Amino acid sequence: MTPPPPDAPAPSLLAVVAHPDDEALLVGGVLAQHAAAGARTAVVTATWTADTHRVSELADALDILGAGAPRLLGYADARNPNSAPGGAVRLVDAPLDEAVGRLVAHIRELQPDIVVGHDALGQLTGHPDHRRAHQITLLAVEAAGLPHLYPEAGDPWQPTALYAATHPESGVDRLGPLLQSVGKTLLAAPDAHVTTTVDVSPWVAQKWAAILAHRSEVSRARPLPGLLARLPEDERTEIIRTEFFTRLSPAPAPGDPHQLTA
Secondary structure, three states: OOOOOOOOOOOOEEEEEOOOOHHHHHHHHHHHHHHHOOOOEEEEEEEOOOOOHHHHHHHHHHHHHOOOOOEEEEEEEOOEHHHOOOOOOEHHHOOHHHHHHHHHHHHHHHOOOEEEEOOOOOOEOOOHHHHHHHHHHHHHHHHOOOOOOOHHHOOOOOOOEEEEEEOEHHHOOOHHHHHHOOOOOOEOEOHHHOOEEEEOHHHHHHHHHHHHOOHHHHOOOOOHHHHHHOOOHHHHHHHHOEEEEEEEOOOOOOOOOOOOOO
16 A cells, blocks of 8 residues: 555545444554545444444544544444444344445445455454454455446445455564453464555554544553553554555456466
8 A cells, every 4th residue: 555656646545444443543544644645535334323422433533534424334343232322233243245235335435446454363352343344345345346236336346456454473562462461362464464564654643643532442441542542652653653454356366367376
């Protein structure tokens, strides 16, 4: 996700995340980077509903990052019934076809060049919502380009690139002990799985402000925003100034037309 040359249009970017605060923690830097380059940016959040305090906080974070208004799939958090006061089904229990169709509608409306989602591990802690969001994003990015799938969701649109936000084993030396200090697991990806490492130092203040916008998480002891808020500034900056990604291919890639090749 290197910025384009000055005379080239900046690629539009859609982040698909499980919870409010995931967008700031995982891709806040690249969202701010692409917005600063004049790109259209947006975030789809799979859990928590519009009538909750966390979506209000999400709106503030997205405003800081220049990523528009909240876009919600409307499901409940697997671990928090207060995430959907109206009784919406949990993301992990939602029919897969339904959830994919909801995301396809956003992709076709926004027409992003790049989509970024969670990795298959579930983002360090293996949260079931993160893993489910990863699955839904993989399916929706491919389905969005196929006209016979979800025709009611709008005209087909195929993003050029799909990335999974991730954390390499070599890049969690500070973050790992922080999570383990409150009893959380640590699921990092092999370094070879990381294809893209982005230094977001120019946007780190903006990213941190977006994390702080999630006030209810900052005030709690175990969530990552709260853990980061209790660190010295230099140590916190070192943790959040780099974002890691694995590039996944959503479209057919060229190869030998007459046989399968590795």
